[in-house]
Amino acid sequence: MPTAAPARFLPSLDSIIAAHAELRAARPxxxxxxxxxxxNFMANVLLAAGAxxxxxxxxEEAAGFARVAGAVLVNLGTPTGAQVEGMRQAVRSAVAHGTPWVLDPIGAGGLPWRGGVAAELLQQRPAVVRGNASEIIGLAGLGQGAPGFDSSDDPARAVPAAVELLRNCQAVSASGAVDHLLGWVGDSRESAVPRLxxxxxxxxxxxxxxxxxxALGALVAAYAAVAVDAFTALAAAHVHFAVAAEIAEAASRGPGSxxxxxxxxxxxxxANLLRQRARLMSVQSTA
Amino acid sequence: MPTAAPARFLPSLDSIIAAHAELRAARPxxxxxxxxxxxNFMANVLLAAGAxxxxxxxxEEAAGFARVAGAVLVNLGTPTGAQVEGMRQAVRSAVAHGTPWVLDPIGAGGLPWRGGVAAELLQQRPAVVRGNASEIIGLAGLGQGAPGFDSSDDPARAVPAAVELLRNCQAVSASGAVDHLLGWVGDSRESAVPRLxxxxxxxxxxxxxxxxxxALGALVAAYAAVAVDAFTALAAAHVHFAVAAEIAEAASRGPGSxxxxxxxxxxxxxANLLRQRARLMSVQSTA
Amino acid sequence: MPTAAPARFLPSLDSIIAAHAELRAARPxxxxxxxxxxxNFMANVLLAAGAxxxxxxxxEEAAGFARVAGAVLVNLGTPTGAQVEGMRQAVRSAVAHGTPWVLDPIGAGGLPWRGGVAAELLQQRPAVVRGNASEIIGLAGLGQGAPGFDSSDDPARAVPAAVELLRNCQAVSASGAVDHLLGWVGDSRESAVPRLxxxxxxxxxxxxxxxxxxALGALVAAYAAVAVDAFTALAAAHVHFAVAAEIAEAASRGPGSxxxxxxxxxxxxxANLLRQRARLMSVQSTA
Known part of the structure; x- marks a missing residue:
């Protein structure tokens, strides 16, 4: 039961390269x-990527801005009471105006207050949910998340939770050493199935x-503003990120550089670097 | 009608170099x-530049600190209700104690709430207003600003708006590919004219x-603490910034480096680098 | 009158190297x-160092998280009303659960409101207080601190103030060109004496x-989660920091790089770099 049109096709290297070209052209x-x-880092990542x-x-401003934005990212990293109110208003406005929005439920599995906020926002049906394995599991209510923020849990463990979250969104990712992305694929809402x-x-x-x-969550939002569907946006952001990380590692001497x-x-x-280095490692049905 | 003494002379390379020497000596x-x-970036820019x-x-603290600070920067990037109250108090205290203050009206043209805050603060007569073209136009009420924060509008378009803003301050800049700076120049308030x-x-x-x-706005404030007048402070900050950017570009492989x-x-x-590389491109009367 | 068990021995290079190995193993x-x-910088420093x-x-969350954290850092850099309430709750929870916590009283000497907050929190007996000389002097009430945040006061001047603060904690440092660290050393609370x-x-x-x-304050907290005592944690963080800074200087062209x-x-x-480069410059009794 996807919340909007499902992806017609599973994201492919070609559709990812097309989304990247759109991002650079539209600068959403x-x-x-x-x-x-x-x-700061998130803003620099978006500027460098092309958004x-x-x-x-x-x-005071979150709702009004969600009307003119190409996409909205809601990230629960260090929420304050006032900011949570801004999140509610931004999400409501985004939904009302058809602006795609992305939920990044940082720490949702381990911290009850923000977990409640994340669960509440999830009912407003984001285009995409992005988190690490603990957060995806915690948000889906399928287990107790780790208290940390940089989980090294295996994303494969989060697949059942991601499928559960697909009730309320079009695509979900559990990021990690191998990113696991799930989204609805099909010709219509009725016939769509979750694919991995x-x-x-x-x-x-x-x-x-x-x-x-x-920053990856923000890049997902940037792609959601331009890609043909939410699943393709999610895949394009992860591939853009992974290719850049691989290139960067070769030029660095530690985490700072x-x-x-x-x-x-x-x-x-x-496009060339995406074609040479993207690793869409496997494609399976989860049905 | 400048709000304090106008600049006696249009800022020159010599007066800019003198201001730079003052900055390094006084560390305001x-x-x-x-x-x-x-x-974080703003603080590192100030430390590197010499402030x-x-x-x-x-x-709770903004007013008291404005008494001992050499200058105050008010930047509307991500205002909260409490911070706006701090801004009001800092500005009132700065005015009362003769501390120069700088207004950076981020997003003022496109976001009504902060636009109102910026207009209110402007009545307290900052030494300098610095923004991009959209923000200067938006703050002057001469047009609808762009909703974005990184306007690539041509600063030349903002000159009439900058002249309008000079009713409430001593100098204004619209930053861009070619920065446009305007300020009062003359022997007295009565005889001063706006110069570009x-x-x-x-x-x-x-x-x-x-x-x-x-960060440029913050550097303007740093120079305002030491320069002979607000227009010279504004020019010195822009030149210091531009020269550093030119040097940095030669040593970089992308926006991160x-x-x-x-x-x-x-x-x-x-002083040597300023003398070799400063580009005071043209000087005209706007009168 | 140390607040918990004093260090059995003055921190040594061996105990510092052991604490470093613990940090890397436990990733607190x-x-x-x-x-x-x-x-942002603090988080990157902790990740790079191993925490x-x-x-x-x-x-809403500060108290609950202090139960599961290995250590808590309270830093008064830009406090808001809500954050101060979070600090009170985090500290209370840390004390109740035996979680070591570190107080970094930024600006305590020059800003009365936060000075009051710092004095209040100090009564909850942190494991460690870390500051620059002005802040240590200001927090101890032994003089008027400088209004700035990057004091270049000689840390040696802060030794009497640090001794005063030892009434409420196990170790204190005044950071500077030569860091001055003080802590309780002895076989029991009654026989322990402050050592420098x-x-x-x-x-x-x-x-x-x-x-x-x-960021140094945060690293002190990280070591406090794993080291045998608070004084050793404080010394290990300062040595790790100093050795890294020395290495970094050789690879840099200015404050950015x-x-x-x-x-x-x-x-x-x-361990090798610590052994080669640590400079435990002198050891004295302050008694």
Whole structure:
């Protein structure tokens, strides 16, 4: 029961390259309701990748901005009471105006208060949910999440939880060493089935840079503003990220220089690099 | 009708070099009421350029700190209700104690709530207003600003709006590929006229680093603490920025490494580099 | 009158190397109640050094998280009303559950409101207090602190204040060109005496990177989660920091590239580098 039109086809390298070209051409405005740790890095990642970030999260402006933004990211990294109110309003406005929005339920599995906020927002049917394995499991209510924010749980373990979350969105990813992406694919809502896509590559240094997961969530939102469907947006963001990380690792001497080279590489990624380095590792049905 | 003494002379390379020497000697304390995206980068830019940053923006402390600070920056990047109250108090205290303050009206043209805050603060007569073209046009009420935060509008279009804003301050800049600076110049308030200074150079990578405009606003405040007049402070900050950006571009492979090299270059800029590379491109009367 | 068991021995190079090995093995979860300037850099420093950061500071979650965290850092860099309430709750919970916590009283000497908050929190007996000389002097009430946040006061001047603060904690450091660390050493609470340890090395570029002091405070908390006692944790964090800074300086061209190289170096530091480069400069009794 996808919430909007399902993807007609499973995301392919060609559709990902097309989404990347769209991103560079359209330079979509992405409204980020983010956190104090990630705001700067997230904005630089979006600028380097080709989007236009705007961190508008207060209750006075969040709803109005969601009308003009190309997509909205809601990230629960360091929520405050006022910011949560801004999130509610941004999401309501996004839904009302057909703006795609992405939920990044940071820490949802281990922290009850924000877990409640995440569950509430999930009812507003985001286009995409992106998290690490613990967060996807925790948000789906299928187990107790880890208290940490940089889970190294195997994303494969989160697949049943991701399928559960597909009741309320069009695509879900559990990021990790091998990213596990799930989304609805079919000709119509009635005939659509959840499909799994796994994306490899990337770099072991990526989780050693704080807010790299947050920035990935923002890039998913950027692609959601331009791609043909939410599943393709999710896949394109993960592939763009993974290819850039692989390039950056070769140019770095540790997590500090990796973060810098990663921003350079997000900018440098083009159709050729995507074609040479993307690792859509396997495609299966989960039905 | 300048709000304080106008500049006696149009800023020159010599007066800019003198201001830079003052900055390095005095290391002024700059109070920044900033935002979650720019706070870290802004502080590092100020430290590298030669100033001493302090991000004191809560209502409990903002007024008291504005008494001891050398200058105050008010940046509307991600305002919260409490922070806006801190801004009001910091500005009132700065005015009462003769501390120069700078207004950076981020997003003022496209977001009504903060636009109202910016218009209110403008009545307290900042020394300088710095923004991109959309923000200057939006704040002056001469047109609808763009909703984005990284406008690529031509700063030349903002000149009439900048002239309008000079009713409430001593100098205004619209930053962009060629920065357009306007300020009062004359022997007395009565005889002063608005003059235009254009500054070239810089780098196309600068707007691809988030918060670079915010950091420029903070550097304007740092120079306002030490320069002979507000127009010279504004010009010195823009020239210091542009020269550092040009040096940094030569040492970078993309927006990530550019941001790092830019901080290095802000530190490296000295009188010789200013003399060799400053591009005061043209000087005209706007009267 | 130490608040918990004093260190049995003055921290030595061997005990510091053992603490470093523990940090890498345990990867402790460090709850940081931090600030908008330092949050990102602090998290990256912790990740590079070997710990797991979590910036949980809202009143809804701070207490619950302090139960599961390995240690808690309370940093007064840019406090808001809500965050101060989160600090109170985190500290109360940490004390109740025996979680070590570290107080970094940024600006306590020069800003009365936060000075009051710092004094109140100090009564809850942190394991460690870390600050620059002005802050240590200001918190102890032994003089008026400087209004700035990057004091270059000589840490030696802060020794009497640090001794005063030892009434309420197990160890205190005044960071600077030569770090001055004080802590209780003895076989029992009754027989313990304050001892002084000085740590040299480091780099003059370190204070030119914003939030480097804040990040050091967070690293102290990380070591407090694993080290045999608070004094050893404090010494290990300072030595790890100083060795990394020395390595980074050799690889940098200014404060921007230094910050990047510093994160790389925090990751690269191992037992050999600690043994070769640590500068425990002198050991004296303060009794």
């Amino acid at each position: 405005l992405v409204q980020c309701l983010s956190n104090v740790v990630s705001a 236009s970030p705007a961190m508008v999260d207060n209750p 896509l796994r994306i490899g590559g990337g770099s072991a240094l990526l989780p050693r840079v704080t807010a790299s997961g947050c 990796f973060a810098v080279a990663f921003v350079d590489a997000l900018d440098a990624v083009d | 304390l700059v109070q920044c009421l900033s935002n979650v995206v720019s706070a 001493s940053p302090a991000m004191v923006d809560n209502p 200074l254009r500054i070239g150079g810089g780098s196309a990578l600068l707007p691809r680093v988030t918060a670079s405009g915010c 550019f941001a790092v090299a830019f901080v290095d270059a802000l530190d490296a800029v000295d | 979860l460090v709850q940081c109640l931090s600030n908008v300037v330092s949050a 797991s950061p979590a910036m949980v500071d809202n009143p 340890l000085r740590i040299g090395g480091g780099s003059a570029l370190l204070p030119r990177v914003t939030a480097s002091g804040c 230094f910050a990047v190289a510093f994160v790389d170096a925090l990751d690269a530091v191992d």
